[in-house]
Amino acid sequence: MSSPRRTATITAVGKYLPEKVVTNAELEESLDTTDEWIRSRTGIHQRHMVSNGETTSDMTVAAIRNLMEKYPLDVDKIDCIIVGTVTPDMLFPSTAAIVQQKLGASNAWGFDLSAACSGFLFGLDTGTRFIESGRYEKVLVVGADAMSAVIDPSDRSTAILFGDGAGVVLLEPCEDGSEGIMDSLLRIDGSGGDYLYMIGGGSRQPATAESVAKGDHFLRQDGRAVYKAAVKGMADISAAIAQRNGLKAENIRLFIPHQANQRIIDASAERLGLAAEQVLSNVAMYANTTAGTIPLGICDAVEDKLLQPGDNVLLAAFGAGFTWGGIYIKWGHTV
Ligand code: ACO
Numbered sequence: 147m148s149s150p151r152r153t154a155t156i157t158a159v160g161k162y163l164p165e166k167v168v169t170n171a172e173l174e175e176s177l178d179t180t181d182e183w184i185r186s187r188t189g190i191h192q193r194h195m196v197s198n199g200e201t202t203s204d205m206t207v208a209a210i211r212n213l214m215e216k217y218p219l220d221v222d223k224i225d226c227i228i229v230g231t232v233t234p235d236m237l238f239p240s241t242a243a244i245v246q247q248k249l250g251a252s253n254a255w256g257f258d259l260s261a262a263c264s265g266f267l268f269g270l271d272t273g274t275r276f277i278e279s280g281r282y283e284k285v286l287v288v289g290a291d292a293m294s295a296v297i298d299p300s301d302r303s304t305a306i307l308f309g310d311g312a313g314v315v316l317l318e319p320c321e322d323g324s325e326g327i328m329d330s331l332l333r334i335d336g337s338g339g340d341y342l343y344m345i346g347g348g349s350r351q352p353a354t355a356e357s358v359a360k361g362d363h364f365l366r367q368d369g370r371a372v373y374k375a376a377v378k379g380m381a382d383i384s385a386a387i388a389q390r391n392g393l394k395a396e397n398i399r400l401f402i403p404h405q406a407n408q409r410i411i412d413a414s415a416e417r418l419g420l421a422a423e424q425v426l427s428n429v430a431m432y433a434n435t436t437a438g439t440i441p442l443g444i445c446d447a448v449e450d451k452l453l454q455p456g457d458n459v460l461l462a463a464f465g466a467g468f469t470w471g472g473i474y475i476k477w478g479h480t481v
Pocket residue numbers: 178179180183184187188263302303306307342367369370372373376404405406407434464465466
């Protein structure tokens with residue numbers, strides 16, 4: 147008889163949202179926009195924003211401390227810290243290294259993972275393989291972004307869409323394979339790079355006085371092209387991972403999609419045939435926190451007691467790259 151497959155399961159979650167809240171009405175004061183336009187096109191009502199020098203590593207550490215308030219985690223036992231982010235504190239050293247030091251996690255290694263809005267999903271799959279291999283016992287997977295650091299506050303087409311926040315999950319082994327991350331389907335397609343990017347500050351265009359004057363250190367996007375690709379990409383991959391795991395709408399307890407725009411969420415949910423109560427949506431309150439949205443959604447679902455052991459949960463994301471993916475979880479015993 148073959149021995150059971152060791153899986154990785156989420157045993158604890160944590161989150162952090164900066165104290166400062168910016169409503170649509172406040173954006174009306176500085177941008178040619180309206181609360182009504184933002185709500186009807188995106189579903190967003192408000193977003194949180196870092197202030198007073200707060201960084202992505204600060205938000206990450208606060209989310210991990212929130213997890214540790216609920217779950218006994220000895221920092222010396224953390225094996226690996228994976229931080230999905232496109233707004234690291236600095237290009238290097240990694241945000242993971244800064245977080246390691248702030249936590250005092252003396253036996254950990256780790257790294258940043260750049261996959262934009264799919265950063266948490268790619269990190270979750272990577273952390274899962276680390277646990278499944280038997281090499282590691284405790285892996286923190288973070289999705290954290292301070293999007294306000296890369297948004298042009300005078301560009302109404304992007305400034306309304308994003309917010310700042312961080313979420314984290316702790317992955318540990320489930321030796322009998324009865325719960326945890328069951329399947330993943332992840333993709334990248336670099337031809338999407340023309341539609342959503344930040345050109346300045348890398349090796350292609352190091353920062354200069356001219357590049358800063360042109361605003362090349364800000365995110366740029368073709369909103370319509372991204373919207374079209376996101377609707378199709380997220381709906382297709384959600385349907386594909388559900389189908390290959392034999393999951394029909396009635397077997398899915400909760401769909402936790404990336405939170406960019408309520409219309410993208412609705413299109414994916416409709417494709418899966420899900421009712422509103424099977425779909426987590428918090429885009430109204432947090433806006434698009436890029437890598438943060440899915441772990442924040444998981445954390446909200448746990449706090450609201452929406453999940454029981456044995457529930458089928460689907461995650462799905464789409465973002466810059468293009469990057470996209472879906473993950474199927476058999477829910478476990480999570481705090
Ligand atoms: N307030 C008022 N008017 C605006 C605003 C604003 N904030 N922004 C754009 N407009 C105007 C445009 O200038 C345009 O005017 P025009 O017709 O006179 O040229 C008009 O509104 C319509 O613009 P569209 O871009 O066609 O508006 P659309 O309905 O496509 O909505 C949006 C724009 C919300 C950005 C949408 O395209 C979208 O959500 N795209 C996805 C982008 C996204 O989510 N990116 C995040 C990262 S990737 C991800 O997470 C999936």
